[in-house]
Amino acid sequence: MISRGTLPTLTILRICVNPTRSRGSRLNIIIIAEGAIDRSGKPISSNYVKDLVVQRLGFDTRVTVLGHVQRGGTPSAFDRVLSSKMGMEAVMALLEATPDTPACVVSLSGNQSVRLPLMECVQVTKDVQKAMDEKRFEEAIQLRGRSFENNWNIYKLLAHQKPAQEKSPFSMAILNVGAPAAGMNAAVRSAVRIAICQGHTVYVVSDGFEGLSKGQVREVGWHDVAGWLGRGGSMLGTKRTLPKTCMEKIVENVRKFNIQALLVIGGFEAYEGVLQLVEARGQYEELCIIMCVIPATISNNVPGTDFSLGSDTAVNAAMESCDRIKQSASGTKRRVFIVETMGGYCGYLSTVTGIAVGADAAYVYEDPFTIHDLKANVEHLTDKMKTDIQRGLVLRNEKCHEHYTTEFLYNLYSSEGKGIFDCRINVLGHLQQVRGTGQHGPLLSPRAGPGKAPSSRGVRPVGCLEGSAQSTGPGKLPLPRPLCMALGCDRHHAAPGAVPVISPLLCDPPLPPKNLAPFAAPLSSSRDKTRLEPNPPRRRVVIARRAPAGRKGGQTLVGWDGGTSKEAGWFPGAG
Incomplete structure (x- = not known):
């Protein structure tokens, strides 16, 4: 480039x-x-x-x-959502402005719409051009913004690397766990090549933890991951099997291949799986190795990250399907489509897709709805059929309600709209998993991958992306020991008002990869770091809090410092 x-x-x-x-x-x-x-x-x-x-x-x-050619084409889901957010923010800025309010520019900072003074933006633009004219190129890159600088540095890191001439004794294994998600292959590719450039031996594991238990481990080289960047799904294969069902065989293969680090890419099953491995360290010395998790799930329902790998691609797949459905409805006239999206209890896909396609309604688990809400939506569609736009699109998250299923909505809309409009059902299902990686998948995957070549600092925090900047652990509260995930976190974090708080901790001084003693002793926690002590006294620590949105009350997750997940429990009150 x-x-x-x-x-x-x-x-x-x-x-x-x-x-x-x-x-x-x-x-x-x-x-x-x-x-x-x-x-x-x-x-x-x-x-x-x-x-x-x-x-x-x-x-x-x-x-x-x-x-x-770069100007044409259908807008992506990200562009549509961004346009909607910024348009809304611009209208609010106009309504709140007074005759003395200076002109502003509606911009995006991280993932938040912000208002910046117009003259400051013009001055920054002039500063960029001035830096270019004076050949101060590094400064010009910085003035372009943090995202541009990060992407440029990552590109140079990946594009200009070459395999190391000398091999190091360090080895690591990479596996995918859970459901397939676009971006998994790009993350594997970047991690493999960065590790090879540092001289490490890299193994890949087929079929997740189950493959690790069966010894489906092979060493990979530079060209083995060529062409993986834009491929969807998982080239390694992925399964939901957790380590607790085959722990001894996993330990045996970790010992056999001398694996000194484990990089797990996946959704909540990856979190649970690594947590089980960490908790088994007291029994198996072989598991006292470096571990890291990269969140990858189309549902975007895991803690520790604003965007998980695969979520943007899934939204684009759902958006493209809904665009075709709307085209069909436009030709048929007076027809309403009920579209079911994936995502479990998390309404991310339905919500973002609804914004991108202009859906008439989106039913999600986070926003409880009643039969009166359904009736109001039917009345809205009835009135809409009297206008020039005689079509309707309703999105439903697959687990948004226990009783108001997709079939129930179809029967209700068909009955109440009889003679005014007819109704059809479309269940997108696994179409959202198999689409080729979108523009954000290959971009986020290397950002989560390059920084994850392990060192000898013990357990690494979960690799996550917060806003537009890469981070490791956006939380505020310390965990009772250095885990790479949230201890005791909800299985479905998107329940109304549930807010898991995560703060991974690093081990200092560095830990020897195969030393069982440091992990057998409990650890004492501080706000910044976790230091190993021989036998510190056990004390209770706050792990996470959750509170209903807009209401008092809530719960606090409390556990023992150095304890296991079974010793933790929720208590009333989020104070």
Whole structure:
């Protein structure tokens, strides 16, 4: 990728193209920004680069100018939701403004809509151009924003790496657990290549913890993960089996392959599985190794992250299906479609898809509804059929209500709308899992992957993304010991008002990978770090709190410092 302020063009080509060819790659793609210049200020055109490659490197080369193709196409779910949020924020800004209110720009910071003074934004734009003109390229990148800088650094990290010449004695295993999610393969690819660049031995495990118990472990190299970036699902295979059903066999294979670190990519089953491995350390010395979890589930219903791998792709799959359904309804006239999405008890898919497609109603578990709400929606659709838009779209999360099932909604809408509109059902099901990775899947996966090549600092916190910045542990309360997940967290975190609070802890000083003694002794907690002590006194600690939204009361999860999940319990009051 050639952008403004890069090294001389021929130097880049020799550094990037020749090594990939020497590793057996038969294809090289060079992306050139429209206004690219080198560090001396000389413009870099696509034809100039083509001539260099043909004349100096001797490779057959073609030029493709994307041009206005990049402006066309159907908006993605992210663009639709972002437009809706920013449009709403802009209207609120206008309604709240006074004649003395300065002009503002509605912008996005992290995942929140914010209002920034117009003149400050104009000044930042001028500062970027000034930095470019003065060849202060590093400063210009910083002025572009944190997301741009992070993405640029990650790209350079992944694109310019090469396998290490010397092997280290460290080895790690990667496995997928739970349901397939787009982005799993991209996360595996980035983790494998970063680890190989550091000289580590990397194993991949087929079929999750069940495959680990059966010895389905193989070593992978650089080219074994080639082409995985845009593939959906799980190339390794994934299952929901938990370690407690085959713990001894898992320990046996960890010992057999000398696995010193475990990277688990998956949903809540990955959280539960690693928690079981951590709790079994008192019985098995082989499990006193580094562990890390990358959240990956289309439901986006796991704690510790705002966005899990696969959720954006699932929303886009549901959105595309709903777009086709709306097109069908437009041709038929006076027809209402009831669409069921996945997500368990979490209404993320239904809510975000509803915003993206302009649904008439979205029923989710987090917002309890009654028969009166259903009746009001039927009346709304009845009135809508009298307008020019004679179609309806209703979204329903698969577990939004125990009794008001999809079939019940169909019967209700069909009966109450008889003579005015007819009704049809569409259950999207696993269509939301198999779509190719969307634009955010490959982007989030490397962000969760590169920083996860383990070191010898003990248990790593769960890899998560909060807003637009990568973080490890966004919580406020310490866990009683260094786990990579929330102890005692709800199985379905999206229950009304449930707010799990997570704060992973690091072990300091570094822990030897195969030393059982430090993990056998209880640990004392502080707000910042966890230090090992011989036999500290046991004390109660607050693990998490949850409170009903807008109401008093709630519960607090309390456990023993250094205890197990069975010793923890919920108590009344969230104070």
